[in-house]
Amino acid sequence: MTTQRKITAGLFISLDGVVEAPDTWHFPYMNDEMAAAVGEMFVGADTLLLGRKTYESFAAVWPQRSGEMADSINGIRKLVASTTLTATDWNNSALIEGDVVGAVKDLKQQPGGTVTLTGSIGLTRTLLEAGLIDELRLLVHPIVLGTGLRLFPEGTAQVPLGLARSAIFSTGVVDLTYRPA
Secondary structure, three states, X not given: OOOOOOEEEEEEEEOOOEOOOHHHOOHHHOOHHHHHHHHHOOOOEEEXXXXXXXXXXXXXXXXXXXXXXXXXXXXXEEEXXXXXXXXXXXXXXXXXXXXXXXXXXXXXXXXXXXXXXXXXXXXXXXXXHOOOOOEEEEEEEOOOOOOOOEOOOOOOOOOOEEEXXXXXXXXXXXXXXXXXX
């Protein structure tokens, strides 16, 4: 019997569900606990799944950084879901051709480690609705932003989830891991 690869998605999210532009509100909550949580998202992963916007923002920053986390992100295989990019130039990156849901279904059947999806809100929504995400990890920040792109906008289809794990950081961030119910 073959086991499927696990797909995990991780996002920074505000109390009011905003996931957009965490670089403008997340850093006051960054500490050793948060760094460890973010690092855990990459443990066992051999593939990083990204949407175009997240890919472009990561590719603009991570290749110029060094250290354990940067080495991990720069060295990992990166698959990019985009209908507008024609090429990728970041180390170990490639475009997903055609239907992303079909491609991710195929990816789950291939041998390998965990596939980590980070940021990439539209891609996260699509894969969650398709039942392809095995773990959804939300780092809920104790801030109300009032405006911005939400993970689950009005009209989102129901996706039953069960809480698998939770932790509270000293900054008030709540680390929640959900699995399909």
